[in-house]
Amino acid sequence: MIVRLIVYLVLGFCVWLPVLSLAQTQPANPAQASNIIVIKGHQFIPPQLTIPAGQKIQITVDNQDPTAEEFESFDLDREQVVEGNKKITVFIGPLKPGTYKYWADFHQDSKGVIVAQ
């Protein structure tokens, strides 16, 4: 009986987490902005992108190299492949103010940061 009660409490908590979080972090009418990161010569340009905190943002990753690359970030919880000479859209946020690292998974020396402020 106690175990069953604990399970229901854990499940109830999990179900309500998204609702509570939505109420705390997402503005009623989130503004969206477009930002571009170019991959050229296996480097991210610009290496630092500043975006507004607290908003959902669309980032276009434009791979101008002929080979595929993977835009990866543990901080942002994103992992998306972008084929050679193609573009992808990465949706991030709303983010708390701070610095979020990302890198190219196929060329791990290539790194960049997104600064939310």
Next chain:
Amino acid sequence: MKLRIAFIIIAFIFSLGLPGPVFAEKQVFQPYAEQGELEFENTGVYDIDPHKNKNAVQEYKYAIGYGVNSFWHTELEIEAEALPTDDAITPVKATHMEWENIFQLAPKGEYWLDPGVYLAYEAPLINKQVGQFEGKILLEKSIGKITNILNISFNQEVGEGADRHTDAGVSWSSRYRLSRYFEPGVEYWNDFSAITHQLDYNQQSHQVGPAFYGRLTRHINYDIGYLFGISDASPRGELKWVIEYEF
């Protein structure tokens, strides 16, 4: 070199299944496909129970999967099982071949919930076994560093001797994204059995327990957990794991 490493990993993954081999694959699926990703995967479940006919029940899956594009991931799997009889467990035997597909319905983060669909067909490899269609609704929501994933499953047996009732179940995973290498979490698994039967709580399978996820190296991911049975129909304990090599 990459190929040699891949063979070593595959040999390791397959060796995990050799000692012997639950009733269902215990993997909470994320609603994503990664274009161009090739993966080898081993999934396993091992039951622990004081009753002879529920102890040491095992299921192993060996799979090869590929991200066809940014919204479709497909896998071909061989399933091996050690099944319960009245008073014992059968030896491990390859029982089914499965074609599994995950369709990502929206880019990650575009909507409040990330949606996906899982569709699979299991073809029997043994006479007197039946085939099965399986569908799942896959939902994921990240809140800060906590990732929550919900799978709602429906199974329908097909073929001669198949049970005509549709089974349903729910699985849930919540994990804390501590680091790329270690994400502690909790999983809940429920099998309602046939929807129309409306079985009592104790006749349904309910399991809950800790699970750990992460990367061992850049190419090897793990998902391991121990589930406690919290209804009479569930085994008292169940070890579950998923190991995948991706490149």
